[in-house]
Amino acid sequence: MNNEENKGTLPEDDVGRPDETTDIEDRINATLDKILDDDEDEFDDIQVDYEDPEDEEPDNEAPDEENREIRETEDDYEKTKVWTDSSEEADEEESEEVMEEEPEQEEEVPAVRSRHKSARPGPVIYVPMDELDQNSDVPPGTRAKKKTHKGLKIFGLVMLMIIVLGGCAYGGISYYFTDRFFEGTWINGVDCSQKTAYEVEQLMAEKLSEYSIEVSSRNIAAQTIRGEDIDYQYMSTGEILQLLKKQKPYEWIRGLYEQKSYTVSENVGYNKTLLQEQLKSLNCAQAENQVEPENAYVAFRDNQFVIVPETEGSKLNIKEAYKLLDAAVEANEASIDFSDNQDAYVSAEVTQDDPALQSALEACNNYTKASITYTFGDQSTTLDGNTIKDWLQFDEKGQLVWDDNSFQQHVADYVAQLAATYDTVGTEREFQATSGRTVYVSSSVYGWKIDQAAETAQLSQEIQSGTQTTREPVYSQTANAYGVNDLGNTYIEVDLSEQHMYYYQDGVNIFESDFVSGNMSYADRQTHAGIFTLYYKKSPDVLRGGQKGTANYYEQPVQYWMPFDGGIGFHDADWRDEFGGDIYLTSGSHGCINLPPENAEVLYDLIQYDVPIVCFY
Incomplete structure (x- = not known):
């Protein structure tokens, strides 16, 4: 068996010894995990100039000894990686999904057995990590996935820290505004941003400490009453504190972009007696400056009657003027003009509008x-x-x-x-x-x-x-006619001297007769001269005269009775045989005009009530 064959196989007695293989795999896995998890950032910082051997042009045809040793080391590593990959197959399911997207490798890694190596340590060869990564069998997708996961974790930690720090800062600022007004808060024209209720009260008091009011009046130069002259001072009403309590501290951020203005009553205290004295000391209240008002009146001008308006005058009504001044001071007014209110002055009793x-x-x-x-x-x-x-x-x-x-x-x-x-x-x-x-x-x-x-x-x-x-x-x-001769043309003429009468109607004599008038021998029986009118007429009637029970009392029935002068009138006298002449001188009537009965009847029918009866001697 040659050396080539020995490199790709393992001795038969070494096959099936998982303890040694497992120990190697554990060490390799531990090394890789440490590199990937703990020192990834350090490796990323290392820059190595690496060129793919396949892309380089060899300087000479024969590789040197050193390159041969590197290749042998890489071959050993890849063989060992095959064992590692087979033992970690279940842990790299996720990497396999990524690897499926990449082109399949044409060459299969043959299943080989490791040959038995000597216990003598081999030479230590430095291999750059970038080169190791390129030559390793770790799928590129797995490596990118782990880097992305690591970056997300770091990003999440940073964001969490930002949120925690931001929440702490927001809570701290909210706590700060539990007893302070938000930014952009104005009360009665005073900027109260980040101020407590007490501080705002102090600002109010400071603002009012220099208070004064200018008093104007009719035809008199304005004068000033200073706050210190009437013991003027600010009095808290608690409204500012109530506004602060209504504020919700966690809404403090609204004050950065929203301005709010409030108005509260500026309650003040002052000495009213001193205020009265100040008013009485003003020039407008002095006697020499008081001008009484004048009533409106009707006057005849330019041939017609007109109303001359009243004059206002400048006499101050101290009681009403004080009421106005007191209200102005209490309302913290800077000025008051008595001329604007008629009640401040004594008014004319009669105005041009008086009914x-x-x-x-x-x-x-x-x-x-x-x-x-x-x-x-x-x-x-x-x-x-x-x-x-x-x-x-x-x-x-x-x-x-x-x-x-x-x-x-x-x-x-x-x-x-x-x-x-x-x-x-x-x-x-x-x-x-x-x-x-x-x-x-x-x-x-x-x-x-x-x-x-x-x-x-x-x-x-x-x-x-x-x-x-x-x-x-x-x-x-009334009379029958106008003018001096108001008798007109209709009248009854009674001539007492002639003892004859006439009745003229519209100037025409319609009746005449002799008569016997009152006895001239008795003063109380004489017929009166004058102009009379008929009272009434009655037929028949009984004439009575004198005092009853005495010798001169009489009762005389007549058929026609027409009185015109008290108890004197025309009537018939059937007891007389003669009328006219001078009978009246000694044997006249008691004052009446005695007529023959037939003439009395005619006159009774003719006489009217408004016809004048003219009697004369």
């Missing part, structure tokens, strides 16, 4: 509009604004001084003047008798008489409402 003043203006304007024209037959007179305005009273400023009593008196006087001019009751008239005589008669019961009370009331109302009208005055008594 009573508006009514007065309307009434005054109506005075100038009012025009009342009175008619008295063919005569007339007019009352208008030119007269009415003179009834109003104005002061030296042209302000209307309204006095209703005075105004009403002017109206009453005007009505009285009308009555004096146009009333005919009680006046003496010139009368042309049928006999041709001119007589003068008067009457207290006949004629025109204005009802002055009623007319005054109506005229006052018309003036205030601006009425423009033409009318008669309100009369309490």
Whole structure:
């Protein structure tokens, strides 16, 4: 048997000795595991210039001794690797899957037996690891898989460490903000980032320590009240601490990109007595600077009535001004202007918007509009604004001084003047008798008489409402005609001297008769001269006179009774045989006009209530 054959076979007595083979395989596996698991990074750092012998061009045809020894060593290694591969077949299932993707090797490794070697150690040959890797039978996919697995483990460890460190940092910062405000937190315009509630309270107190308020007023330069003058100081309300408690520490990261602003009440304390004293010491509260307000009023200007507005004045209402100042100080206001609030000053009692003043203006304007024209037959007179305005009273400023009593008196006087001019009751008239005589008669019961009370009331109302009208005055008594001779053309003429009467209707004599009037021998029986009207008429009736139970008492039945002057009237007198003449001088009646019965009947049918009865001597 030659040496070539001995290299590829093992002695028959060595076959089937697993203890030696197993020991070699364990050592090889342990070496490889150590290299792959523990020193992989070191091997990766080693750079070896390695060239594939097959790619190199030999310098000479005969290999030297050293290369021969290397090849022999590689052959021995590969033979040993065959045994190792067969023993680790189950552990490299994963590598086989990767190897399936690579091209199959054309040459099979023959199953050989190791020949028995001498115990003498062979020469130690240095083989570069890269070369060893290339020459080894470890599948390339297995090697890459192990490297990738190792990198993932390292990456996972690094990421775990980062997460743990990040979590610790986040938790630490969250703990830091358990008693501090987040970044971007502002309270009442103060940056409270990373500050405790106490620190924020101190900032608030510091901000208010220099407090002052500027006080402005009408026509007076502004003055300043300093906080130290009224013991002004910050008082905590606990709102800042409540805001901090509502904050969730683990949300601290929101403060890095989100700003929040809060407003809390800045409760302050100060001495109110000192504040009152400061207010009273201001120039606007001094007596010499107080100007009383003036009321609005109605004035007659440019031929019309207008309202002159009130003036504000500068008299300070100390009580109301203090309330306003106190509220401003409590609200931490930097300034206050009393001019912005009417309550701070004494106001005019009458303003231009006052309803009573508006009514007065309307009434005054109506005075100038009012025009009342009175008619008295063919005569007339007019009352208008030119007269009415003179009834109003104005002061030296042209302000209307309204006095209703005075105004009403002017109206009453005007009505009285009308009555004096146009009333005919009680006046003496010139009368042309049928006999041709001119007589003068008067009457207290006949004629025109204005009802002055009623007319005054109506005229006052018309003036205030601006009425423009033409009318008669309100009369309490009227006559048949206007003018001095108000008898007209219809009347009854009773000529007592002639003892004869006439009834004229529209100037036509429709009735006449003799009569007997009152006995002139007795003063109390004489028929009265004057102008009268009929009271009523009655048929029949009983005339009674004198005092009952005395000698002068009488009762006289009549058929036609027509009274016109108290108990005096026209009636029939059937007990007389003669009428007219001078019978009345000594044998006249008790004052009545005695008529023949037939004439009395005619007159009873003709007489009207408003016909004047003119009696004269």
